[in-house]
Amino acid sequence: xxxxxxxxxxxxxxxxxxxxxxxxxxxxxxxxxxxxxxxxxxxxxxxxxxxxxxxxxxxxxxxxxxxxxxxxxxxxxxxxxxxxxxxxxxxxxxxxxxxxxxxxxxxxxxxxxxxxxxxxxxxxxxxxxxxxxxxxxxxxxxxxxxxxxxxxxxxxxxxxxxxxxxxxxxxxxxxxxxxxxxxxxxxxxxxxxxxxxxxxxxxxxxxxxxxxxxxxxxxxxxxxxxxxxxxxxxxxxxxxxxxxxxxxxxxxxxxxxxxxxxxxxxxxxxxxxxxxxxxxxxxxxxxxxxxxxxxxxxxxxxxxxxxxxxxxxxxxxxxx
Amino acid sequence: xxxxxxxxxxxxxxxxxxxxxxxxxxxxxxxxxxxxxxxxxxxxxxxxxxxxxxxxxxxxxxxxxxxxxxxxxxxxxxxxxxxxxxxxxxxxxxxxxxxxxxxxxxxxxxxxxxxxxxxxxxxxxxxxxxxxxxxxxxxxxxxxxxxxxxxxxxxxxxxxxxxxxxxxxxxxxxxxxxxxxxxxxxxxxxxxxxxxxxxxxxxxxxxxxxxxxxxxxxxxxxxxxxxxxxxxxxxxxxxxxxxxxxxxxxxxxxxxxxxxxxxxxxxxxxxxxxxxxxxxxxxxxxxxxxx
Numbered sequence: 001x002x003x004x005x006x007x008x009x010x011x012x013x014x015x016x017x018x019x020x021x022x023x024x025x026x027x028x029x030x031x032x033x034x035x036x037x038x039x040x041x042x043x044x045x046x047x048x049x050x051x052x053x054x055x056x057x058x059x060x061x062x063x064x065x066x067x068x069x070x071x072x073x074x075x076x077x078x079x080x081x082x083x084x085x086x087x088x089x090x091x092x093x094x095x096x097x098x099x100x101x102x103x104x105x106x107x108x109x110x111x112x113x114x115x116x117x118x119x120x121x122x123x124x125x126x127x128x129x130x131x132x133x134x135x136x137x138x139x140x141x142x143x144x145x146x147x148x149x150x151x152x153x154x155x156x157x158x159x160x161x162x163x164x165x166x167x168x169x170x171x172x173x174x175x176x177x178x179x180x181x182x183x184x185x186x187x188x189x190x191x192x193x194x195x196x197x198x199x200x201x202x203x204x205x206x207x208x209x210x211x212x213x214x215x216x217x218x219x220x221x222x223x224x225x226x227x228x229x230x231x232x233x234x235x236x237x238x239x240x241x242x243x244x245x246x247x248x249x250x251x252x253x254x255x256x257x258x259x260x261x262x263x264x265x266x267x268x269x270x271x272x273x274x275x276x277x278x279x280x281x282x283x284x285x286x287x288x289x290x291x292x293x294x295x296x297x298x299x300x301x302x303x304x305x306x307x308x309x310x311x312x313x314x315x316x317x318x319x320x
Numbered sequence: 321x322x323x324x325x326x327x328x329x330x331x332x333x334x335x336x337x338x339x340x341x342x343x344x345x346x347x348x349x350x351x352x353x354x355x356x357x358x359x360x361x362x363x364x365x366x367x368x369x370x371x372x373x374x375x376x377x378x379x380x381x382x383x384x385x386x387x388x389x390x391x392x393x394x395x396x397x398x399x400x401x402x403x404x405x406x407x408x409x410x411x412x413x414x415x416x417x418x419x420x421x422x423x424x425x426x427x428x429x430x431x432x433x434x435x436x437x438x439x440x441x442x443x444x445x446x447x448x449x450x451x452x453x454x455x456x457x458x459x460x461x462x463x464x465x466x467x468x469x470x471x472x473x474x475x476x477x478x479x480x481x482x483x484x485x486x487x488x489x490x491x492x493x494x495x496x497x498x499x500x501x502x503x504x505x506x507x508x509x510x511x512x513x514x515x516x517x518x519x520x521x522x523x524x525x526x527x528x529x530x531x532x533x534x535x536x537x538x539x540x541x542x543x544x545x546x547x548x549x550x551x552x553x554x555x556x557x558x559x560x561x562x563x564x565x566x567x568x569x570x571x572x573x574x575x576x577x578x579x580x581x582x583x584x585x586x587x588x589x590x591x592x593x594x595x596x597x598x599x600x601x602x603x604x605x606x607x608x609x610x611x
Contacts, residue, residue: 033469056422056423056426058361071388071565104601111352114548115601117549118494118553118598121590121591122550122595128587129587241430245426248423252423286432289430289431291430292434296427296428296431297419
C-alpha cells in the first residue's frame with residue numbers, strides 16, 4: 001500500500017468518525033474525543049523521535065505548551081483563525097526542537113533526554129515570568145459558541161474536534177510514510193547502532209535533526225488549539241504532568257516500532273482516562289499513577305508493547 | 321545598577337551554603353550516572369521520599385530529621401539494591417537500557433511523586449528543629465543555621481563518600497567497574513554485585529539529602545522536578561564520574577543561583593541550572609574535571 005492510498009484510507013476513516021460523532025450529536029463526545037485525538041498526535045509525534053530513532057524526549061509538555069502559548073500570544077497581538085495558529089505553533093516548536101537537537105544530539109543519547117527534561121522546567125520559568133501571556137496567573141481566551149464556515153454554522157467544539165482529527169490523520173500518514181521511506185531506514189539504523197550507521201555513511205546528525213524538528217513541530221501543532229479548547233490557560237496546566245507521561249507511555253504500551261503502536265496506545269489509554277475521570281471521577285493524580293504503573297509493567301514485561309505481543313501471538317499460531 | 325557590597329557578599333555566602341547542599345543532592349547521581357552509566361532520573365523523587373520520611377517522624381515523634389535520615393539509610397540502601405536488580409534483569413541484561421531503561425525510571429519518578437501526593441497532599445510541609453530559625457553573624461555576613469547545618473552535614477557526607485571510593489577496597493572496585501566492567505570480570509569479581517552495592521549507596525544518599533532539603537525549604541511532592549535539571553547540570557558540569565568536579569560545580573551553581581535570585585528575583589533561579597547544562601553540553605561536554 002503506498003502513501004497516497006494510506007492517506008486516502010486514513011481520511012475516509014476520519015470522515016467516518018466525524019459522521020458518527022455528528023450523528024451522535026453529544027457535546028461530551030467532542031470534548032472527550034478532542035483530548036484522546038490530541039494524545040494520539042502527541043504519542044505519534046513522540047514516536048517519530050523516540051520509537052524510530054531511539055532518542056527519548058521527556059519534554060513533550062514543553063513543546064505542547066509552546067504551541068499553546070504561541071496561540072495565546074497571537075490572540076493578544078493579532079487574532080487569527082485556529083488552523084493558521086496551528087501552523088505558527090508548528091514553526092515555533094519546530095525551531096525549538098531543532099535548536100535543542102543541534103545543541104545536544106552530538107552527545108550520547110542520555111544527554112538529550114536530560115536536556116529535554118530541563119527544557120520543560122526552563123520554558124515554564126520563562127512563561128511564569130512573562131506577564132504578557134498571563135504569567136503565573138494564566139490567560140483567559142473566551143471561546144466563541146459557534147463559528148461560521150462559509151454559510152455553515154458549526155459548534156466551536158465540533159470545529160476544534162475536526163481540526164484535531166485532521167491533524168491526527170496528517171501525523172499518522174506522515175509517520176507511516178517515514179517508516180517505509182529511506183528516511184525511516186536511516187532512523188532505524190540510528191536506533192540499532194548509531195556508531196555503525198555513522199561509519200557506513202549514514203548522515204546521522206542530519207537525520208536526527210529532521211526527527212527532532214518534525215516531532216517538535218507536530219507537538220506544537222497539537223498544543224496550538226488548546227487555549228481555545230480549555231478557555232483558561234495557566235502554566236501548570238499547559239506544562240502538565242499528563243502530557244509528558246502519556247506521550248511516552250502510550251507509544252511504549254502500544255509498541256514503538258510502527259505507527260499502529262502509538263495509535264492503539266493512545267486510543268486505549270486515552271479512552272480509559274476519559275472514562276475514569278468522567279464516570280468513576282478519579283482525579284488526575286490517580287490517573288497519572290495508573291499510567292505510570294502500567295508504563296513500568298509494560299517496559300519490564302512486554303518491551304515491544306501490545307503490537308509486539310500481537311505479532312508474537314500470530315507467529316506462534318502460524319507455526320503450530 | 322548600583323550593587324550593594326553588603327548584599328553581594330551575603331548572596332555569595334548564601335550561594336556557598338546552597339552549593340554544599342547541592343553537593344549532597346548530586347552525590348547519588350554522581351555515582352549512578354557518572355560511574356555506573358545508569359541514567360537514574362528518578363533520583364530526585366527518592367530525595368523527596370527521604371524528605372517525607374523525615375517529615376513523618378519529625379512531626380509525629382519529634383525526632384530530629386537528620387537522625388531520621390541516618391536511621392533510614394539501610395532501608396534506602398535496600399531499596400536501591402532492589403531497584404538495581406530489577407533494572408539489571410529487565411534492561412541491562414537484554415541490552416535495552418537506553419530507551420526502556422529511561423522510561424522505567426521516568427515511570428518510577430511519576431509513581432513516587434503521585435503516590436506522595438495521594439498520601440500527603442500537595443500542601444507544603446516543613447519540619448521543626450532547634451536550628452531552624454537562628455543565625456550566626458560574622459561581621460556583615462549572616463549565616464542562617466537552617467542553611468549552615470545542612471551544608472556541613474552535606475560536606476561531611478560528600479567527604480565520606482569520596483574517601484570510601486578512593487581509599488577502600490570496595491570503593492576502588494566501584495571505580496573499576498565504571499572504567500572497565502569486562503576487565504573486572506576477568507579478575508574473577510562479580511560486576512553486578514558491585515554495581516548493586518554502588519547503586520544502593522547512591523540511593524542511600526537520597527535519604528540524607530532529603531532530610532537536608534526539608535530543613536532548608538518547605539516541600540511538596542513535585543519540588544523534586546526542579547532538582548532534575550540541577551542535579552544533572554552539576555554532574556555534567558563537574559565531569560562525569562568525578563566527585564571533586566561535582567563538588568566544585570555544586571558550589572558554582574549555588575553561587576550563580578543565589579546571585580540570580582538576589583538580583584533578578586527567585587522566580588528566575590530554576591532557569592540558571594538549565595543554562596549551565598546547555599552551555600556545558602555545547603562547549604565543554606567533558607565537564608570541568610572530566611575523565
